[in-house]
Amino acid sequence: MTVSAIIVEAGLAFAGALVAMALDAFASRRAAATGALTGLALAATAGVASGVWPAITIGGVSIAASSLASTGAAVALLAALAVAGGWRRFAHGVRGGEASALLAVSTAGAIATLWARDLVTLLVLLEVVGVAGYALVAVAGTAAARESAMKYFVQGGIATGLAVFGLGVLYAASGGTVSYAGILAALQQPAFAALGRPLLAGGTMVLAALAFKVGAFPAHSWAPDAYETADASDAAFLASAPKVAAMVVLAIFVLTAFGRDVSTAPRVLVAILATGSIVVGNFGALRQASYRRMLAYSGIAQAGYALVSLTGADRGQAMLVFAPLYGLAALGAFLCAQAVRETELAWDGSIAGLAGIAARRPGLAASMSACLLSMMGLPLTAGFFAKFLVFGAAVGAGYTWLAVVGVVGSVVSFGYYGRVIRVMYLDDGESAGEAPRAAAGPASRAAAVVAGAVLTLGIVPTFAGIAWLMTILGLQAR
Amino acid sequence: MLLTTLITFPFAGALASWLTGRWAPRAARVVALTVALAEAGLVVSALLAASGAASGSLTTGLTGIGWPLRLDGLASPLVALTGLLGIVAVLASWRVRKRPGAHFAMLLALQGAVTAVFLAADLLLFYVAWEAVLIPMFFLIGVWGHEKRRHAAMKFFAYTFAGSALMLVGLIVVITHTGTTSIAGAIKTGLDARTGTLVFWLLAAGFAVKIPVWPLHTWLPDAHVEAPTAGSIMLAGILLKMGGYGFIRLGLPVAPAAARAAAPVLATLGIIAIVYGALMALAQTDLKRLVAYSSVAHMGFVVLAISIGSKLALTAAVLVMVAHGLTSALLFLLVGMLHDRTHTRDIARFGGLLRVVPGWGTALTFGLLASLGLPGLAGFPGELVSTLEGFRAWGWWMAVVAVGVVLAGAYNLRALRRVAHGPLAEEWSDMRDLDPREVAAIVPLAIGIVVLGVWPGLVSSAVAPVAEAIAKTLGGG
Numbered sequence: 001m002t003v004s005a006i007i008v009e010a011g012l013a014f015a016g017a018l019v020a021m022a023l024d025a026f027a028s029r030r031a032a033a034t035g036a037l038t039g040l041a042l043a044a045t046a047g048v049a050s051g052v053w054p055a056i057t058i059g060g061v062s063i064a065a066s067s068l069a070s071t072g073a074a075v076a077l078l079a080a081l082a083v084a085g086g087w088r089r090f091a092h093g094v095r096g097g098e099a100s101a102l103l104a105v106s107t108a109g110a111i112a113t114l115w116a117r118d119l120v121t122l123l124v125l126l127e128v129v130g131v132a133g134y135a136l137v138a139v140a141g142t143a144a145a146r147e148s149a150m151k152y153f154v155q156g157g158i159a160t161g162l163a164v165f166g167l168g169v170l171y172a173a174s175g176g177t178v179s180y181a182g183i184l185a186a187l188q189q190p191a192f193a194a195l196g197r198p199l200l201a202g203g204t205m206v207l208a209a210l211a212f213k214v215g216a217f218p219a220h221s222w223a224p225d226a227y228e229t230a231d232a233s234d235a236a237f238l239a240s241a242p243k244v245a246a247m248v249v250l251a252i253f254v255l256t257a258f259g260r261d262v263s264t265a266p267r268v269l270v271a272i273l274a275t276g277s278i279v280v281g282n283f284g285a286l287r288q289a290s291y292r293r294m295l296a297y298s299g300i301a302q303a304g305y306a307l308v309s310l311t312g313a314d315r316g317q318a319m320l321v322f323a324p325l326y327g328l329a330a331l332g333a334f335l336c337a338q339a340v341r342e343t344e345l346a347w348d349g350s351i352a353g354l355a356g357i358a359a360r361r362p363g364l365a366a367s368m369s370a371c372l373l374s375m376m377g378l379p380l381t382a383g384f385f386a387k388f389l390v391f392g393a394a395v396g397a398g399y400t401w402l403a404v405v406g407v408v409g410s411v412v413s414f415g416y417y418g419r420v421i422r423v424m425y426l427d428d429g430e431s432a433g434e435a436p437r438a439a440a441g442p443a444s445r446a447a448a449v450v451a452g453a454v455l456t457l458g459i460v461p462t463f464a465g466i467a468w469l470m471t472i473l474g475l476q477a478r
Numbered sequence: 479m480l481l482t483t484l485i486t487f488p489f490a491g492a493l494a495s496w497l498t499g500r501w502a503p504r505a506a507r508v509v510a511l512t513v514a515l516a517e518a519g520l521v522v523s524a525l526l527a528a529s530g531a532a533s534g535s536l537t538t539g540l541t542g543i544g545w546p547l548r549l550d551g552l553a554s555p556l557v558a559l560t561g562l563l564g565i566v567a568v569l570a571s572w573r574v575r576k577r578p579g580a581h582f583a584m585l586l587a588l589q590g591a592v593t594a595v596f597l598a599a600d601l602l603l604f605y606v607a608w609e610a611v612l613i614p615m616f617f618l619i620g621v622w623g624h625e626k627r628r629h630a631a632m633k634f635f636a637y638t639f640a641g642s643a644l645m646l647v648g649l650i651v652v653i654t655h656t657g658t659t660s661i662a663g664a665i666k667t668g669l670d671a672r673t674g675t676l677v678f679w680l681l682a683a684g685f686a687v688k689i690p691v692w693p694l695h696t697w698l699p700d701a702h703v704e705a706p707t708a709g710s711i712m713l714a715g716i717l718l719k720m721g722g723y724g725f726i727r728l729g730l731p732v733a734p735a736a737a738r739a740a741a742p743v744l745a746t747l748g749i750i751a752i753v754y755g756a757l758m759a760l761a762q763t764d765l766k767r768l769v770a771y772s773s774v775a776h777m778g779f780v781v782l783a784i785s786i787g788s789k790l791a792l793t794a795a796v797l798v799m800v801a802h803g804l805t806s807a808l809l810f811l812l813v814g815m816l817h818d819r820t821h822t823r824d825i826a827r828f829g830g831l832l833r834v835v836p837g838w839g840t841a842l843t844f845g846l847l848a849s850l851g852l853p854g855l856a857g858f859p860g861e862l863v864s865t866l867e868g869f870r871a872w873g874w875w876m877a878v879v880a881v882g883v884v885l886a887g888a889y890n891l892r893a894l895r896r897v898a899h900g901p902l903a904e905e906w907s908d909m910r911d912l913d914p915r916e917v918a919a920i921v922p923l924a925i926g927i928v929v930l931g932v933w934p935g936l937v938s939s940a941v942a943p944v945a946e947a948i949a950k951t952l953g954g955g
Binding site: 378379380384388391392395396400403404407408410411414415418422425426427462463 | 603605613621632
């Protein structure tokens with residue numbers, strides 16, 4: 001019997017969720033968080049192991065290696081880091097046990113979506129991720145959080161409805177198949193001229209639903225509310241792990257089912273969504289006063305960059321690099337927000353409120369800067385190579401204008417990422433000792449680990465070549 | 479190995495200086511000076527090794543994975559300039575009080591990054607180094623600058639990042655079309671006409687902001703004026719040269735046809751910059767702003783020379799860059815010293831300083847004369863050859879440049895008269911003259927200005943072979 005490495009990862013994460021649920025009910029929050037963390041860490045380890053030793057056999061069950069297993073491992077790792085960084089929230093906070101269980105369920109679902117090769121499986125798994133996500137926003141318990149969870153849920157419902165409708169159209173137009181391969185085969189048939197329109201219409205609907213999941217334009221408006229009102233630790237998770245999986249799933253769908261190489265429509269559609277996301281995200285982020293809201297809008301722009309890669313001539317390679325590296329930086333940036341909140345008790349969540357952090361907490365300011373610069377795509381951070389490959393993919397396919405849109409977006413992004421750095425380092429905060437403070441906690445340490453990874457993945461490939469980065473990410477170097 | 483050390487050593491020094499600064503703030507400057515001096519020694523030995531080599535250049539790691547670096551005749555003068563100004567910048571900021579360890583760390587990191595730009599033989603490394611320059615400079619301006627430092631730092635970063643982001647797309651197009659990241663390889667493979675035009679303008683966006691070409695220059699006066707003295711020295715002395723170097727190293731040879739087509743545009747922008755920079759300098763009441771605008775004018779000669787693209791013109795472009803590097807560093811240094819003593823840069827408040835501080839006044843006279851292009855000093859040969867070659871290529875348009883040259887005389891002499899001569903400004907009558915440290919910072923620059931003035935062959939003989947090869951690809955002689 002052969003089992004995909006992805007399923008092993010998802011299974012371990014799900015086991016972590018079940019253990020967390022049980023321990024939350026019968027033991028303590030701390031035990032529940034430990035259970036979830038263990039499951040996620042095991043899932044990540046299993047993913048890495050399957051990449052290092054392909055075709056392991058345990059008790060007669062051989063585990064099939066898959067290049068997507070590395071993405072699954074990245075998702076599990078990000079989730080584990082989110083739990084470790086949010087330890088105060090998950091192990092001690094209000095409803096922390098439930099939150100850690102929900103987080104693990106969402107992770108398990110997200111990893112499993114990587115394995116889906118037919119639309120029914122995909123939609124069911126996406127719902128698992130989505131429902132856990134809605135609950136994770138609502139579990140913060142404030143009125144604002146409940147409201148944004150509702151908004152997230154309603155928009156998610158519309159997206160699901162659209163996807164189911166698209167599924168139906170595809171099922172009918174392709175002659176009774178829901179598998180990616182079957183849909184692609186239908187698109188490639190000579191009769192495509194007659195069936196092409198319904199197939200493209202159905203595909204577009206599914207694409208729109210997936211665009212909602214990655215927080216891309218035009219279904220992006222849930223993200224700023226959700227990321228701002230959810231608990232900071234939960235937001236750190238929501239903005240990273242499930243998004244990484246959703247980006248890659250989107251790539252799989254566009255590459256294998258939507259017939260990107262059969263007709264030009266998918267590429268054009270993706271380019272439009274990418275442009276919209278980059279414009280809306282970047283200009284939206286410029287106007288934000290709240291740090292997390294700014295990050296949420298910047299996440300919309302980042303989803304746009306991810307979409308840019310799908311115009312590329314490569315087989316999704318750029319996306320497989322971009323998604324985890326984005327997830328890493330986003331996780332770090334949100335963890336920093338959590339770290340500031342843990343130590344600067346008077347922080348109101350605004351960017352202006354970060355003034356003088358560099359003097360009081362130099363390590364934290366450095367971590368935050370590294371993550372933000374990485375999302376900006378500056379060299380010597382991981383984000384540079386991510387963007388380099390994405391824009392390279394677009395240029396290679398003749399979409400140079402889209403790459404120009406992308407870099408102009410990056411320049412605009414300096415307006416808001418740079419503002420945070422300016423406030424931290426160049427503006428003088430109120431004199432030390434006035435505001436109530438607490439000692440640095442796990443979020444600071446986790447953020448430092450993430451920032452270290454961001455810099456390592458940015459500096460080493462500069463000298464060792466991009467091939468090194470590909471190897472680290474479990475991808476074959478081209 | 480030697481070339482790798484040229485880059486890694488300043489970064490290691492930056493770390494050492496930062497760590498030292500945490501425990502003994504005053505010791506950081508000693509560490510920084512030692513590192514800068516040792517780096518200069520390394521530069522000299524690398525230059526000797528390169529000139530001793532049969533090819534006239536040093537290369538490293540050009541095969542396989544590693545640092546692809548090259549020190550050739552084009553990079554040599556600029557690397558040498560960087561080594562020299564590194565020392566001057568440390569001396570200029572000797573008395574910095576605010577977090578000296580971090581300050582010197584930023585200076586040394588900046589030096590390492592700029593050196594990497596000049597040595598890079600790989601497109602990706604070139605871009606990485608290009609952007610790595612931004613971060614230390616951002617903090618130098620933003621943390622240690624004057625009153626409006628935050629605004630100036632943000633503006634500096636935003637402008638140059640906008641330019642370099644477009645440059646990145648250009649580099650990506652080069653890489654995808656030629657299938658190599660090696661600069662030499664990409665030039666050898668070449669691009670088709672349409673792609674070449676696209677690439678040239680994308681790259682030019684990055685270089686033009688850095689030089690800076692009018693009308694993209696507006697970040698420069700703010701950044702130069704608000705930066706601390708050491709920052710202004712590095713910014714005017716070296717960072718502006720990255721733009722000119724980029725054109726010669728990459729822009730012209732990688733897309734020669736497009737560069738030829740763009741020549742009239744570049745020439746026009748260069749000529750405008752020469753006149754506009756001079757006019758603006760003439761109108762300034764702030765001495766530091768005057769020097770900043772004179773940079774726009776001098777770099778206009780570089781753009782003009784690049785637009786001509788002949789062997790002589792490209793050689794002259796490098797000569798102007800080195801000369802301006804030395805001259806502007808000297809002037810910013812002197813203005814910084816004046817500001818340290820008087821806390822003002824308002825030209826109207828000075829007068830007769832040559833009598834009060836003869837040492838400083840003499841140095842200022844020397845610097846301003848070098849800036850106006852006095853024969854025998856550094857500025858003269860390069861700007862003369864640029865203009866002569868300009869006559870050959872663009873004919874009587876050079877009459878406009880002549881106006882710019884006259885204006886250069888006017889603003890420099892006006893500044894000299896108002897500050898050093900004329901009635902004595904009583905409020906500064908007890909100002910102290912140069913101390914040995916300040917003399918030590920001035921003297922190497924002055925020597926460099928004289929040497930380059932009387933013996934331009936020192937630089938041009940190294941640059942000429944490279945310039946000739948590039949001029950050939952452009953179809954000129």
